[in-house]
Amino acid sequence: MRYLPLTDTDRTAMLATIGAASIDDLFADVPEAARLDGPIHGLPNHASELSVERHMAALARQNTVAGDVPFFLGCGAYRHHVPASVDHLIQRGEYLTAYTPYQPEIAQGTLQMLFEFQSQVARLLGTDVANASMYDGSTACWEAIGMARRITRRSKAILSSGLHPHYVSVANTMAKYTGDTLETSLPTLAADTDIDALIAAIDDDTSCVVVQYPDILGRIADLTPLADVCHAKKALLIAVVTEPVALGAITSPGEMDADIVVGEGQSIGVGLQFGGPYVGLFGCKEKYVRQMPGRLCGETVDADGKRGFVLTLSTREQHIRREKATSNICTNSGLCALAFSIHMTLLGEAGLRGLAELNHAGASAAADRLAQVPGVELVTPVFFNEFTLKLPREARPIVRELADRGILAGVSLGRLYPGEDALENGLVVAVTETTTAEDLETLATALQEVLA
Incomplete structure (x- = not known):
């Protein structure tokens, strides 16, 4: 949260120094249609610091926390253990x-x-x-x-x-x-x-x-x-x-x-x-x-x-x-x-190679297991820790249903390429050293149930 220590007198003096009549003058270059014409609907004009902290904490509790659920997201941002x-x-x-x-x-x-x-x-x-x-x-x-x-x-x-x-x-x-x-x-x-x-x-x-x-x-x-x-x-x-x-x-x-x-x-x-x-x-x-x-x-x-x-x-x-x-x-x-x-530095060359081996081994096991789910096809036979599956129907609603079950199953290609029918059945799955065997079995079982 920002702490604003300036008084009305301070702000008036600062505006006078730069030759502005009001704070609104500072936004003259912003198109009028893009400016708010009043307070944001539904928000109070002010609140105590304690009440704001409580409110923000309550909002944060609505997030799905990566470490609390099976996590298979990747596509450019990966969950690894940070010491x-x-x-x-x-x-x-x-x-x-x-x-x-x-x-x-x-x-x-x-x-x-x-x-x-x-x-x-x-x-x-x-x-x-x-x-x-x-x-x-x-x-x-x-x-x-x-x-x-x-x-x-x-x-x-x-x-x-x-x-x-x-x-x-x-x-x-x-x-x-x-x-x-x-x-x-x-x-x-x-x-x-x-x-x-x-x-x-x-x-x-x-x-x-x-x-x-x-x-x-x-x-x-x-x-x-x-x-x-x-x-x-x-x-x-x-x-x-x-x-x-x-x-x-x-x-x-x-x-x-x-x-x-x-x-x-x-x-x-x-x-x-x-x-x-x-x-x-x-x-x-x-x-x-x-x-x-x-x-x-x-x-x-x-x-x-x-x-x-x-x-x-x-x-x-x-x-x-x-x-x-x-x-x-x-x-x-x-x-x-x-x-x-x-x-x-903590990893060193040997540590990085060992971490890479863990990632690849986990991803290989995941690809083999998920390819056993009826209707699922492995698209990428050669990969590191991320591979693509072709599902029997559109992947995006399947990912949503699995998320509702508390499983972050991967990234659907329909999300990355909206409107492209040829890609909508694709699901990109990432596996790192943070993925457990239990996580994999949970995903495989749930995916089979959703596709049944």
Whole structure:
């Protein structure tokens, strides 16, 4: 809750200073139709702090809590166990900031953490360099498309049908103002990815190809042939990773010669949090580093020869001339990046690989069990911790009925692609180390009852 300490006299003086007659004058640019003409209906004009806390707590109790019910949701946001030590350490004074440190002489702890974060992300994604994070995976994806335009001086991007539709939506919104042409299509409920179609679509006007790995249906493809054709046509390959835990088990996109690798880091160290804040990952080949948006922390020595850390590159309009900036939204999510880095440090390479093995083993068992339910077909035979099922009828009402039974069964493709009849029977199921055998059996039994 906000605490507003200003008196009427304070507000009047502030308005007079800026030359406004009333607070309403500050909203003159907002269309009148979008403004409230009075109090919000049904809400009291004021209430005590205690009564507001009680009311909000009562509303919160209506939520379905992930840890209290079987949970199989994924599609870009994943429920993993976050050690209690992560929350403890991010609150230490030498680290605690939600944003970027501007004074290196008093922010060495945060800067060193960001330097370590960059090292971890670069190794995870298989890239030469990584920046100090971005807002989230979807905006990082768009920034990569813009970066490809600057490098290739072309403006046609080919987006895989397996790219998350929310990422596609963000890219389409931004492209309205940049002149980029985005080509994409819808996925099909089939085991094969669209790699061959992407290869066939690349021409001399293509700036980049954007492919998700694993894709929205959980499918995993070898990106090497796609990278080879992209480079033959002088286009860039951009890989999007929404589940970084997968890179503990499968080859990283950088190792398959992707030029830019972006992703969402939420599943390592950052809870679901009702959709945010999250943390965007961004890495690329070293030769493109000066076109990379965001900030880059570097290691140096001070006047006494002692090791120190600084912001090396800040290619943002806040720091340099607007026309030279790579982006004006390329901040970094400092607190979430810190949580990511702490969790990665606690895991280490062996721990991450072990976590990935747990996820894959659990998902494999779940796929086998759910495919035994009459009428259910497994669409994706090769996957990491997320796979797609084809149900005998529309998945969306089935998901709703299972939710009413206290089971969060997955994400229906009808929700992601409304109005697309060919996809409405698809159900994307995610399994992590937090999923128990009892959870799986509960889902399988309930699904069979609902479909009967």
